[in-house]
Amino acid sequence: MARIRQQRAEITREAILDGAAVAFDAAGFGGTSLSEVVRYAGVTKGALYFHFPSKEALARTLIDEQFQVSSGVPALKAPGLQTVIDLSHRMACGLRDNVRVRAAVRLVIEFGSFTDPDPSPYNTWIETCRACLTPAQARGDVKPSLDVDDVATFLVGSFTGIQITSHVRTHREDLHTRVTDLWDFLLPGIVPASRIPRFAPAGSPECRAELGLAPAA
DSSP: OHHHHHHHHHHHHHHHHHHHHHHHHHHTTTTOOHHHHHHHHTOOHHHHHHHOSSHHHHHHHHHGGGGGGGTTGGGOSSOOHHHHHHHHHHHHHHHHHOHHHHHHHHHHHHHTTSSSOOOHHHHHHHHHHHHHHHHHHHTTSSOTTSOHHHHHHHHHHHHHHHHHHHHHHHTTTTHHHHHHHHHHHHHHHHSOGGGGGGOOTTOOHHHHHHHTOOOOO
């Protein structure tokens, strides 16, 4: 019985997160009420408060959903620059196809605009990029003169701006193209010329196949 109750509780929690993602994606943090979350989730308000004591706690939990995109990176034996390129396309795919990722990123941007902004989500992505770029630089794939922390910070800021612009202009329909542009323009500045052909700005064949994208031209 305890296992059944635990399973039901987990199902309810996931339903709440799904409902909250739809609500936050549509209206943002300030424009969403817990009543709307309950309606989208199909649960009672009591069930919601059992799992999440406040709207902010729910939003904070949802913000962490974006990091599922990078959850496999720590297990990689040899992360590198292509890992970061592929991550940017995986994130682009998440923003287009996964409402939890879209809601998480919208919340991050909104929380970053508050009086007391929270930099932790950005710092997490910067650290993920840095952890891939550091061994890449040691292998000679990133110019030795560059500070990988600065490169990682630039990448996260650039992707943030690109995805917002893509959202406003095309509802992110062109996001993979814009991310590919980012890498086409950036690689000559951070990679030794002789090594540039090693990297696929549009994502590795394995990544594109995983995401259901057509092979790069």
